[in-house]
Amino acid sequence: MASATPPAPPVLKGDDPIDALLSAHGLRRTAAARRVLGWLLAHPDTSYTHAQLQESLAGDHAEPLDRVTLYRLIDRLTQVGLLLCRVDSQRVRRYQAMPASVHATPHFECQTCHRDSPLAGALHAVDLEKAAQTAIESLRALGYTDMHLDFAVRGVCVDCATSGASSSPAAAGSAA
Numbered sequence: 186m187a188s189a190t191p192p193a194p195p196v197l198k199g200d201d202p203i204d205a206l207l208s209a210h211g212l213r214r215t216a217a218a219r220r221v222l223g224w225l226l227a228h229p230d231t232s233y234t235h236a237q238l239q240e241s242l243a244g245d246h247a248e249p250l251d252r253v254t255l256y257r258l259i260d261r262l263t264q265v266g267l268l269l270c271r272v273d274s275q276r277v278r279r280y281q282a283m284p285a286s287v288h289a290t291p292h293f294e295c296q297t298c299h300r301d302s303p304l305a306g307a308l309h310a311v312d313l314e315k316a317a318q319t320a321i322e323s324l325r326a327l328g329y330t331d332m333h334l335d336f337a338v339r340g341v342c343v344d345c346a347t348s349g350a351s352s353s354p355a356a357a358g359s360a361a
Contacts, residue, residue, distance in 0.1 A: 210265040221258050225282040230300045232279035295342035
């Protein structure tokens with residue numbers, strides 16, 4: 186039984202998909218760039234802080250990435266649109282591979298596990314898309330360019346709420 190899969194990124198002859206993405210966005214295909222982009226593409230539903238990403242990459246390979254090198258690389262990948270940078274409710278920057286649907290689909294970010302889940306099925310996405318398009322068109326009429334709208338709902342996902350409910354002090358206090 187065949188399943189519908191999204192189209193693969195363009196692959197240059199002799200290159201792997203990560204190299205092709207880096208080249209297509211005008212970036213050098215360094216070992217560090219391949220590691221970082223490869224890790225984030227392999228974990229598309231999780232957003233990472235700089236420190237979390239550095240720790241994850243250190244466990245993945247023997248040679249850790251320098252903190253400054255990682256900062257610069259994350260910045261470059263974000264500037265060319267391969268990474269999404271979001272600032273959470275505590276004003277901490279979190280990075281993840283750019284989802285194809287980020288410009289049109291509202292998402293839920295769990296403040297505990299930091300998974301990012303699309304909400305298109307849970308909300309009336311058509312209404313939200315119309316509102317987003319209206320806002321973008323109004324700003325474009327004022328001269329703003331290169332815009333996208335990020336509609337994020339932040340809270341605790343069902344999995345984290347369920348697993349933490351029995352040990353949470355708030356849950357114990359509300360049961361009394």
